[in-house]
Amino acid sequence: MEKTAAAKHSADYRARQKAEKQKLGVEILKVAVPVGINRHLQKLMKAHGFKNKQELYQTVVLSLVGAEPDEAKRMLTLPPSGFVVTEKLARQLKELGMADPDPDADADEE
Secondary structure (H helix, E strand, C coil), rough: CCCCHHHHHHHHHHHHHHHHHHHCCCCCCCCCHHHHHHHHHHHHHHHHHCCCCHHHHHHHHHHHCCCCCHHHHHHHHHCCCCCCCCHHHHHHHHHHHHHHCCCCCCCCCC
């Protein structure tokens, strides 16, 4: 089956693009991120004037590579969540964990 002119043109275009990327040493990196992280990326881009995510990613990676080891470790360490288990909460958790399950309750019934 013969390719249409449009299909040949598209195939030629993709081949030229691939050759150009190989010549420049460019690789495609696909990153899947949760929606919440993507929102933070958008805010970060806007706040610092980045036009696209590629520019942001490259800047962050180069900043990490150029940082002192201690500084890079600090940047890559997530801050604590701020969740604290109080004595009251610990008692409640212990009580709930120690509670005997109801032997008459059937897990399948509603």
